[in-house]
Amino acid sequence: MNFRMFIFLAISLSCMISFTFGCVEANALGKCRVSLGEMCVYAPEGDSRNNCYASRDRICLKMSCTCKEGWILDTETGSCYTIVMQILNWNSAQSNCASLVPNATLAIVKNSHDENFIIDILWGIGTTGFWLGGSDSAVEGRWIWPDGSSVSYTDWHIYEPNNIGNQDCLKITSSNHPLPSRTNNMKWDDLDCEEELPSLCKY
Structure with a gap:
């Protein structure tokens, strides 16, 4: 041999x-x-x-890896996801993710594969959106993920982000706006970080 x-x-x-x-x-x-x-x-x-x-x-x-019970495995990347239906503001949602599993954060989306996997998980759940991990609260217009990396891949709804009323946190949504282009078309939107939503955690 x-x-x-x-x-x-x-x-x-x-x-x-x-x-x-x-x-x-x-x-x-x-x-x-x-x-x-x-x-x-x-x-x-x-x-x-x-x-x-x-x-x-x-x-x-x-x-090598299956996820912690209750988490969903992406076999292409080894990442694990869980949906948290408890409504929380962005900072509380981020803290909640970290409390569930070491190194877990609100979901980071690095590329179209991550995006499509997340849409598959969330599609059809009746809500106005889910918190993801992006934020530009430190520097307006400079979006970063919880790990400190810049948001390079994006999938914003048309006319977003618009920062109306100081919207510094990222959600993914399909139906929170009356515009027909946003119905059944799950993409990103910026939102006031104090708003309360369900969230998606990832490690």
């Missing part, structure tokens, strides 16, 4: 064990990467080592 085959089998076995027992904590995905990455350093430099790392990332994302 050559070294590359040994590494592949070892990674597969480790991840099958992880998949069998699921995540025991929120950091399980990261720990899978670290653990299998430590094994990859024994592969020869070059293609063998690169392939080992590639296999590690793919397997850990797909197989």
Whole structure:
């Protein structure tokens, strides 16, 4: 058995064990990467080592983690989501997410895949919207996520964000406006952070 085959089998076995027992904590995905990455350093430099790392990332994302009970797994990214129907203002909703699972925040949307997954989760739930993690309360017009990263991907409703009455927090909604373009078309809107809404948490 050559070294590359040994590494592949070892990674597969480790991840099958992880998949069998699921995540025991929120950091399980990261720990899978670290653990299998430590094994990859024994592969020869070059293609063998690169392939080992590639296999590690793919397997850990797909197989190493199931979410905490009551959370929804995105198998493409390893992220977990939960819907909180309790109505809270934005800051309270953010604190509530953090209290549910270590490292959980109001949902961060990095790309269209995240957006589409979130829409699939929330579509059809009768409400005026859900808090997401974006805010420009620190600097008007500079939207950031709870992890401090800038909001680069966006999916705003037409004419949004408009900051009417100092609206500094991000919600996703389909039906809070009478404009026909916003009906059955779930996109983003800025809102007063003190308004109370359900929310979507993510880790």
